[in-house]
Amino acid sequence: YADLRLAPGASVKIPADAEERAIYTLEGEVSISGDVCPAERLLVFRPGDEIVVSSQTGAHFMLFGGASLGSKRYIWWNFVSSSKERIEQAKEEWKTGRFDIVPGDEEEFIPLPES
Secondary structure (H helix, E strand, O other): OOEEOOOOOEEEEOOOOOOEEEEEEEEEOOEEOOEEOOOOOEEEOOOOOOOOEOOOOOOOEEEEEEOOOOOOOOOOOEEEEEEHHOOOOOOHHHHHHHOOOOOOOOOOOOOOOOO
């Protein structure tokens, strides 16, 4: 995990030494192999690919990576788990108010999406 900020016109090489790697862009746009991606986008990279992230305007993003967890992961809304059953449990806990409050977000409750 790393918190990275690129100055306008800068780039950074993300080595291929971790099995799983991804970035989440918080601010600005990033460019990878000519594809421009806006903020609030999670980009997951193929194992073995060396990635160069650049930004014409500057960007702030988080880099995640490490060894594979060794199992399939499921994603639904803000929930990620290696078990579909656990996601269903989390959905029910969120709907009924039994899910732990997100630290720093005690005042706003976002309802569970309908679909």
